[in-house]
Amino acid sequence: MVANGFDTHDHTECVGSGMTSAETYCVEHGLQFTPVRRRVLEILLSEHKAMGAYDILPTLAEEGLGKQPPVIYRALDFLVKHGFVHKVERLNAYIACTHPHSDHAPAFLICKSCDRVVETEGRITAGLNHAAQNVGFHIEAAVIEAVGQCPNCGTAQV
């Protein structure tokens, strides 16, 4: 079993490499990686969990980076649009991408008990593609979110 979000681990490196990767991508693509955007990504990377917009906003406010909802939503829009962050629809929450720009269809495992979320990689959508073809539907993006119990909570409760 490889390291994942259900483990406890030091993810200083997660933050560092995530920021570097975003930085590089923005430079290469002529995107403005402004202080608000930078800080929001940094918070999401360092918390290493799914956070609501209103969980992030107070931190920005403390740091003088904006205290109204539109500030955080605009930053999140940018980060989601460019693949640095994903929205977890089931939770109305946002989480830093752990496989930036690997051209993946992100899928999430959401623990009901502890609310931790892990992003998995890989091709999930073969069956879905088939279903779509049957009705002539063209898939552009997919939301794939599994709800259940993570190893920690599962074993704890048995």
Add this chain to the structure above:
Amino acid sequence: MVANGFDTHDHTECVGSGMTSAETYCVEHGLQFTPVRRRVLEILLSEHKAMGAYDILPTLAEEGLGKQPPVIYRALDFLVKHGFVHKVERLNAYIACTHPHSDHAPAFLICKSCDRVVETEGRITAGLNHAAQNVGFHIEAAVIEAVGQCPNCGTAQV
């Protein structure tokens, strides 16, 4: 290509069979299929599309079935819990199940252009199960929602 929500079709039968099926299920399981619950399912079946709670509420209000949000949310909770209705997380909307109690992992195709939603059947989760096993996660339910273009809108725009 079989009949589906992207076709225009007379779905009088969808409504009738949906209601009958729910009715039977409730009797068999000792559930109270009360007027509010009945009417909400009927509305969702007859509109044959994903609707927000606040789209449904005015109709209930007109008919004297309750005008406060908790009324509709409680009815929706009941209908979702027992599999008559699904929530489309991506849209924060609700849609009548078209395969009631076939023990399926519901998956949706959501058209970006016309907002129509089609529920597909079938086993979608093989790859996801594998990913979950790798981290020791136990899946209880899955949200699978594809966003894209339906045949009508796709051809219209080309």
Add this chain to the structure above:
DNA sequence: GGGTATGTGTTATATTATATCAACATCAAA
């Protein structure tokens, strides 16, 4: 340097959802 596009600050509001508590209904056991 001037013009255009993009990003930010701010106010206000829209949309989606839940907590709480009292009243009433249903049903089965005492």
Add this chain to the structure above:
DNA sequence: TTTGATGTTGATATAATATAACACATACCC
């Protein structure tokens, strides 16, 4: 047939999530 357990509804209030609209500032490009 009362009692009590459970479930449903009615009503008020509020929480949580998200966007519209507009003025101003900054970045970028020629």
